[in-house]
Amino acid sequence: MDFPSYYLDHVAGGRLIIGLIASLHVLINHPLAVGAYPILTFMEWWAHKHGRKDVDELAYKITFIVFIVTTTVGAMTGVGIWLSTSLFAPFAIGSLLRVFFWGWFMEWLVFISEVVLIMWWFLSWKKADTPEKKKKHIRIGLALSIMSWLTMALIVAVLGFMMKPGEWSQTRAFWDAMTNPLYLPQLGFRTFFALMTGAVFVWFSSFFFTKDTSRLEPKGQRLRKWLVYRLSHVVLVSLVMTLLFGNWYWHNVPEVMKANSAVALLSQQFMGWHSQFASLLGWTLGAFLVIAIAGLSFSSLVPRWALLIPSFMGIWLLGHFERAREFMRKPWVIGDYLYSNAVHKDELAFLQSEGLLKHATYVKHREVTEANRVECGQDIFMLACSRCHSTTGLNGVIEKFGLMYGDDKAWDSSGMLTFIQGMHQTRTFMPPFPGNEKEAQALVAYIQHLRTTREPLQGAQTIGIEAAPLPATAENHVTQQ
Amino acid sequence: MTLSFLLANTPIPRDLPLPLPLPEGLLKTLLVLFFLVHILFVNLMVGGSILVVVAEWLGRKRQRWDTLAHAIAKTVTVNKSLAVVMGIGPLLCINLVYTMQWYSANALTGHAWLMIVPLVTVAFLLTYLHKYTWDRWAQGPKKTLHHAIGIAAMLLFLFIPLIFLANINLMLFPSEWEKVRGFFSSLRIGNVLPRYLHFMAASIAMTGLFLAGWFGRKSSDLSHLPGFARPELRRIFYRVTALVTMAQFGFGPLLLFTLPAAGITPQLYAIIFSGAAVGLLTLMVLTLELRASDEQIGRHYGWICALFTVVVLGMGSGRHVYREAALRPHQAAIQERTQSYAAALAEFQKAQAGKPAPAEPDAHQLFMNCAACHAPNTKLVGPPLTEIAQIYAGNPEGIVTWAMAPGKKRPEMPQMPPFAHLGEASLRKIAELMLEKGKVP
Numbered sequence: 067m068d069f070p071s072y073y074l075d076h077v078a079g080g081r082l083i084i085g086l087i088a089s090l091h092v093l094i095n096h097p098l099a100v101g102a103y104p105i106l107t108f109m110e111w112w113a114h115k116h117g118r119k120d121v122d123e124l125a126y127k128i129t130f131i132v133f134i135v136t137t138t139v140g141a142m143t144g145v146g147i148w149l150s151t152s153l154f155a156p157f158a159i160g161s162l163l164r165v166f167f168w169g170w171f172m173e174w175l176v177f178i179s180e181v182v183l184i185m186w187w188f189l190s191w192k193k194a195d196t197p198e199k200k201k202k203h204i205r206i207g208l209a210l211s212i213m214s215w216l217t218m219a220l221i222v223a224v225l226g227f228m229m230k231p232g233e234w235s236q237t238r239a240f241w242d243a244m245t246n247p248l249y250l251p252q253l254g255f256r257t258f259f260a261l262m263t264g265a266v267f268v269w270f271s272s273f274f275f276t277k278d279t280s281r282l283e284p285k286g287q288r289l290r291k292w293l294v295y296r297l298s299h300v301v302l303v304s305l306v307m308t309l310l311f312g313n314w315y316w317h318n319v320p321e322v323m324k325a326n327s328a329v330a331l332l333s334q335q336f337m338g339w340h341s342q343f344a345s346l347l348g349w350t351l352g353a354f355l356v357i358a359i360a361g362l363s364f365s366s367l368v369p370r371w372a373l374l375i376p377s378f379m380g381i382w383l384l385g386h387f388e389r390a391r392e393f394m395r396k397p398w399v400i401g402d403y404l405y406s407n408a409v410h411k412d413e414l415a416f417l418q419s420e421g422l423l424k425h426a427t428y429v430k431h432r433e434v435t436e437a438n439r440v441e442c443g444q445d446i447f448m449l450a451c452s453r454c455h456s457t458t459g460l461n462g463v464i465e466k467f468g469l470m471y472g473d474d475k476a477w478d479s480s481g482m483l484t485f486i487q488g489m490h491q492t493r494t495f496m497p498p499f500p501g502n503e504k505e506a507q508a509l510v511a512y513i514q515h516l517r518t519t520r521e522p523l524q525g526a527q528t529i530g531i532e533a534a535p536l537p538a539t540a541e542n543h544v545t546q547q
Numbered sequence: 548m549t550l551s552f553l554l555a556n557t558p559i560p561r562d563l564p565l566p567l568p569l570p571e572g573l574l575k576t577l578l579v580l581f582f583l584v585h586i587l588f589v590n591l592m593v594g595g596s597i598l599v600v601v602a603e604w605l606g607r608k609r610q611r612w613d614t615l616a617h618a619i620a621k622t623v624t625v626n627k628s629l630a631v632v633m634g635i636g637p638l639l640c641i642n643l644v645y646t647m648q649w650y651s652a653n654a655l656t657g658h659a660w661l662m663i664v665p666l667v668t669v670a671f672l673l674t675y676l677h678k679y680t681w682d683r684w685a686q687g688p689k690k691t692l693h694h695a696i697g698i699a700a701m702l703l704f705l706f707i708p709l710i711f712l713a714n715i716n717l718m719l720f721p722s723e724w725e726k727v728r729g730f731f732s733s734l735r736i737g738n739v740l741p742r743y744l745h746f747m748a749a750s751i752a753m754t755g756l757f758l759a760g761w762f763g764r765k766s767s768d769l770s771h772l773p774g775f776a777r778p779e780l781r782r783i784f785y786r787v788t789a790l791v792t793m794a795q796f797g798f799g800p801l802l803l804f805t806l807p808a809a810g811i812t813p814q815l816y817a818i819i820f821s822g823a824a825v826g827l828l829t830l831m832v833l834t835l836e837l838r839a840s841d842e843q844i845g846r847h848y849g850w851i852c853a854l855f856t857v858v859v860l861g862m863g864s865g866r867h868v869y870r871e872a873a874l875r876p877h878q879a880a881i882q883e884r885t886q887s888y889a890a891a892l893a894e895f896q897k898a899q900a901g902k903p904a905p906a907e908p909d910a911h912q913l914f915m916n917c918a919a920c921h922a923p924n925t926k927l928v929g930p931p932l933t934e935i936a937q938i939y940a941g942n943p944e945g946i947v948t949w950a951m952a953p954g955k956k957r958p959e960m961p962q963m964p965p966f967a968h969l970g971e972a973s974l975r976k977i978a979e980l981m982l983e984k985g986k987v988p
Contacts, residue, residue: 068560069650070724072657087664137628138671145631146664148638153657156650160563163642167568174635181632185625410564416895425888427560469961470920470928481927485919492916492964527657530728533558536884 067408067426067449072153073525076459080154087150089385091143096256096384098132099140099180099214101264105300106132107207109293114200120289126191127275128268133188137181155453157408158399166223173220176213183210215257222253251318254311262304262354263380265297269361270373294368298361305354312347346386350379396495405497407453414500422449422501428531434504443512444523446505454496457516457523464517477517482510557722557877560647562885567643574644575867581636583863587753588630593708594754595623596674596701598787603694611774618772620678620697622761627671647881648718648874652733655717659710659730670703705747709734712742719873720809738805745798748791755787756855763845778841785844789833792826799823810873815865822861829854910980913973916966923984929963936985939978946978947971 077083106125113122151159163170187206194203272293276286353376360368399406409417423429429445431438447455447463456462470485471477486506490498499506567574599620606613641649653660677696684693713730716737717723723736734740761767763781772780803819829851836847920928921935939945951974953963966974 068562068647070654072654083661134672134675138668138675141628141631142664142668142671145635145667149653149663150661152642152650152653153660156646156654157563160642160646160650161565163639164563164565164568167639167643170639174632174639177635178632181628185628189625412896413892415899416892419895425561427558478927481919481922484915488916488919491969492919492966494964494968525657526654527729531558531655531725533725536559 067157067422067428069156070428070526070531071448071452072527073448073452073523075456075522075524077456080150081454082460084147084150084154085389087143087146089388091140091147092384092388093381094135094140094143095218096260097263097267097380099136100218100257100260101262102128102132102268103184103207103214103264104211104261105264105268105297107204107211110207111204114197114204118292120285121292124272124275124289124293128271129188129191131271133184136184141181155399155406155408158404158406161400161404169220169223173217176216176220180210180213180217183213218256218260219253222256223249248315248318251311251315255308255315258304258307258311259380259384262301262308263377265300265304266354266357266373266377266380269294269297270370270377273370294361298358301354301358301361305351305358309347309351316343343386343390346379346383350376350383353379397490397497405500407450407497407500409450409497409500414498417500418498418502420502422446422505424537428526428533430532430534432534432537434508439508439511440515442505443508443510443515446501446509447512448523450497450500450509452523458520463513464520467513467517477514479507479510479514482513483507486510556725557880558651558724559877559880559884560651561888562647562881564885564889569643571644574640575871578637578640578644579863579867581633581640583859585630585633585637587859588626588633589708590750590753591626591757592623592630593704593747594750594752595619595626595758596697596704597751598754598758599623599677600694600697600701603697607690607694609774611772614772615775615780616697617678617681618762619758620674620681622758624674624678627674631667645718645870645874648721648877649714651721651724652714652717655724655727656710656713656730656733660714663707663710666703666707670700670707673697673700673703708746709739709743712739712746716742719870720807721874721877737807738802741798741802741805745795745802748795748798752788752791752795753855755784755791756851759784759788759845760848760852763848776841778844781845782837785833785837789830789837792830792833795826796823799826806869807873810869810871812868812872815868815872818861818865818868822858822865825854825861826858829858908973910976913969913977914980916969917977917981920963921981929960930957932981932985934985936982939982941982943975943978943982946981947974950974950978 072080074080074083106129109121109125112118113120113125148159183206187203187210190203190206194200272290276290276293357368357373357376360372395401397405402411404410405414417425421433423432423434423442423445426445426449429442429449431442431445434442447457451463454461455466458464467477467482471481483503483506485492486499486509487503489496499509501509569577599616602612602616602619606616673696677693677700680693680696684690710730713733716739717727717733720737727733727736759781762769762772762775762784763777767777769775769777769780799819832847832851832854836844836851839846921930921932923932925931935946950963950966950969951971952965952967955962969977
């Protein structure tokens with residue numbers, strides 16, 4: 067509430083936009099960076115050891131794709147997560163940065179070395195023309211594999227922290243934030259998932275570079291067989307490990323959630339997701355298993371399109387995983403500390419008693435009156451609801467109340483008021499209403515007004531900001547002197 | 548002029564209630580240093596993309612320029628990756644030190660800020676396309692297309708810095724924020740355009756200096772650049788640097804004299820003018836180099852780089868000194884408001900703690916959780932109490948069981964959310980009250 071509200075009326079809270087950017091980033095990072103680098107380094111090493119020029123050439127060509135994609139879309143979607151969260155939830159990313167500065171700082175250093183190494187590795191590949199130079203070159207690939215895994219290892223700590231801060235809630239210490247209870251299982255899950263999908267990616271792209279030019283000399287077939295046989299092993303081993311870590315991960319979550327009695331219901335939400343996720347994980351791993359066994363048994367017969375099935379299932383699984391992980395965190399953006407609408411846990415009662423408008427920065431009025439009720443309601447919507455809800459669009463308040471009270475009937479304002487004041491009890495993924503009773507009434511008035519006019523709500527990036535003078539209280543005597 | 552007057556129309560937000568992870572002074576030093584490293588690579592990326600286009604254009608008549616353009620293009624794709632990755636450090640620092648001003652500027656120019664992601668991605672993909680199709684698209688209409696791709700990438704690189712500049716500029720003037728209506732209107736605040744010109748000139752000058760060293764170094768392999776001798780390449784790029792640096796003596800004062808008064812201090816003038824003096828010295832050494840013979844040119848390269856570093860450090864600190872002075876009253880007001888809010892909050896919490904612990908909520912209070920959907924006689928969201936009382940007459944346990952894990956009975960109504968978190972004892976109280984309220988009199 068102390069930042070101008072960037073707001074897109076039809077996509078609600080920007081979760082969709084952050085989600086799209088983040089999912090794209092993860093979909094590139096996991097298979098291409100974390101998964102593929104070690105596999106490609108292995109190929110280069112093997113080629114060097116056994117004098118297989120063709121394997122080296124194939125590894126180089128696939129590295130070219132990885133190089134282009136990771137240094138453009140991959141890098142920019144990573145920055146994009148940051149740029150988009152700083153628009154939609156500056157209070158959250160700003161707080162996380164203060165807690166996690168060292169994590170991000172280390173991640174930055176690792177990221178610099180990752181970028182330098184990928185450029186060095188790829189751009190010097192053809193120049194490594196003696197055995198000594200080749201040995202050194204393979205070591206660059208090894209360092210790159212380690213660094214790209216480390217970037218993920220560091221950032222996963224932040225994700226885990228947001229859901230369950232663990233000891234940090236009491237100690238406010240950086241290391242407690244890093245070693246939160248979900249860290250290791252999530253890291254293991256992601257690591258082997260990355261290797262599994264990375265193997266399928268290398269396998270898939272090798273089809274484009276192993277076409278036979280002459281039927282008499284089936285070099286491509288020989289190369290493909292070599293690759294598929296080995297990648298099948300990688301898929302099989304990673305699959306077992308993904309399953310083990312996935313299992314550990316979801317056995318860790320409910321327990322943690324149970325301990326947190328205020329959001330006990332969330333575990334029910336989670337249980338619903340749990341069974342869905344379990345079956346999706348099962349089917350996806352099944353698809354990878356079939357491919358891996360087929361690759362082991364009759365490698366040359368596995369057609370290109372068959373690899374797309376586990377790939378798409380993998381994308382779906384990962385997307386579902388990220389979405390659910392984000393949802394489970396609610397109503398918090400930082401567990402047990404900061405609600406998703408920028409209200410701190412410890413200031414909630416204060417704001418409910420004093421009023422939200424009085425202490426906000428970008429509002430038109432400080433006090434609800436008969437005349438300004440709808441305008442106040444709009445500001446309250448922007449402050450308290452707009453980080454998740456749109457007005458009439460996606461996840462819109464009109465749609466939600468329509469589901470409850472019926473689209474074709476009049477909505478009972480006193481019923482709506484009761485609902486808003488108690489919604490955190492009935493919809494436990496929503497934060498408590500952070501204002502006083504008059505403000506809740508103003509919000510109801512705005513929603514009723516919105517229902518009839520359906521006027522679009524513009525964000526600060528379009529209509530600018532308005533900041534009513536602060537009332538003369540102890541809080542702001544500086545401006546009144 | 549008192550603080551209150553200065554801040555009359557200025558929004559004063561509260562700061563985040565978390566301490567900075569490092570001493571503020573250290574963070575500010577890191578910000579200036581990290582930023583200069585970042586902007587160096589941005590300069591080389593932007594300036595490089597311009598020089599590539601110019602050299603490729605010259606290459607349409609004389610082939611040797613085309614090969615030179617290709618060689619420059621190979622540096623751009625590397626420098627662009629370093630520009631991005633080195634940008635994270637200063638972004639980290641500015642987010643921490645100027646949290647309230649920086650994020651506010653981001654939000655006010657929101658669409659443009661978000662567009663950075665696709666625009667930069669497209670620009671990067673175009674630079675790769677440009678570089679890797681150089682030999683294949685070398686003739687006829689394909690060459691024209693190739694050149695057009697280079698131009699498109701350059702235009703994107705010319706535009707994107709404007710978004711960053713708009714934000715860096717806007718954050719300095721909180722008293723102007725209420726006037727902003729999106730990115731383009733933010734360009735009218737402060738002095739974005741002179742800053743932009745100064746930055747663009749610096750990009751070309753830096754790239755010239757970098758390329759003079761890159762191609763001029765003894766170990767560089769010039770076999771793929773037929774028609775160019777090492778001294779000539781050094782001279783070409785020295786000349787680019789010298790000419791543009793000369794132009795900076797026009798852009799620099801323009802930037803300085805259009806700066807809003809908010810952050811101008813004697814210290815700022817001292818820093819900027821000493822920086823400019825060193826700049827003049829650099830220009831003299833550059834001229835000396837340009838006049839040197841083929842054998843001699845390049846021997847002062849180290850000196851020129853060192854002098855440029857001093858100039859850049861001067862400009863970077865000048866920039867910071869201005870920002871500090873411009874934001875001092877705003878920062879002070881934010882701190883004041885943050886502290887008094889924290890005090891008011893603490894007082895409230897103390898008063899709350901002093902009150903006797905709230906009694907267990909009675910059945911009527913508990914029922915408020917249900918009242919939004921269940922009314923006595925009418926159907927709100929769920930069935931009215933009269934209907935519930937009929938179904939569960941003499942069976943409050945039935946209501947409790949249902950509320951713990953509701954199913955979906957009525958197709959015309961939304962499914963009820965579970966209430967297990969209230970606990971069986973409370974649900975039992977509610978159930979009994981419901982049956983009583985629902986009794987038909």
